[in-house]
Amino acid sequence: MAAKLNLDKLDLQIIHEMMENAEISYAELGKKLFVSGGTIHVRIKKLQELSVVKGTKLHVDLKQLGYDVIAFIGIYLEKSSLYDSVARELQKIPEIVRLNYTTGNYSMFAEIVCKDINQLRFVLHDELQKIKGIERTETFISLDESLNRNVQVFKE
Amino acid sequence: MAAKLNLDKLDLQIIHEMMENAEISYAELGKKLFVSGGTIHVRIKKLQELSVVKGTKLHVDLKQLGYDVIAFIGIYLEKSSLYDSVARELQKIPEIVRLNYTTGNYSMFAEIVCKDINQLRFVLHDELQKIKGIERTETFISLDESLNRNVQVFKE
């Protein structure tokens, strides 16, 4: 699965820079990394072909858009084998933005983003309780997000 | 804090589209939403000034880059008041990519991304155990990520 990609320092530097700011021009990024804009272009094209780079996404302030509640949900399943069917049901709930099958206490771990506590309660009470296979859930509401960053793919 | 922003349908549609693909041109996006490219431009400028839009980020495949392990860590503190100092220490660990102060069982909740299990063990054993104020931790290793998406800011 994880093929030998053989990415060099420049590749990682480009990814590192653009993971924070994808708007920078090739010329400017080239200047920063001491190569020409053309080289940046060639490398990015290569990274896209290797599907290391999958595109760019707009970064928005969710609070400004009225999404004030982030919560994490630990989910206990009646049987582990129900994972796929429960995952399929959870996927239908747009407020669920992330879902992981995990080791440890919980069978699965979800993240949910809501406009307010009422909406969170609605999803937890009305939508989650309907799903067959969920034994019980534990909810952790985020009171403060002190860190949210990318992995550091290049250091030094 | 959450000021009255008065965003209309078009603003939300632009955000919705560009949250998935920020590379689309103004002309093309305008065609899709039945306005001119100039209007798209004006709206995006407005959204940037309101700091609803904070920029664009490169979307990369972390597995391809060798980051194979995602884990979640529930952290119990000796005293809740230690949150700030513990958060400051956790921030120094580059593998920790997210940190939330939460209600419920745990005092705080972290997400960590590592190249392999050895690196995860190193962070958990060597780095986390050094931090004063952490009582104990529970780790949930992700075996499968079945969902990772953005909030749906516009529907219909």
Add this chain to the structure above:
DNA sequence: ATTGAAAGAGTCTCAGT
């Protein structure tokens, strides 16, 4: 593989509506 230049495409500004 990298470069620099030319062609093509996109962004940004602005006067008109």
Add this chain to the structure above:
DNA sequence: ACTGAGACTCTTTCAAT
């Protein structure tokens, strides 16, 4: 507030190294 056109900047291609 939206539009379209012109000025400007960036991306993309390509021949040379």
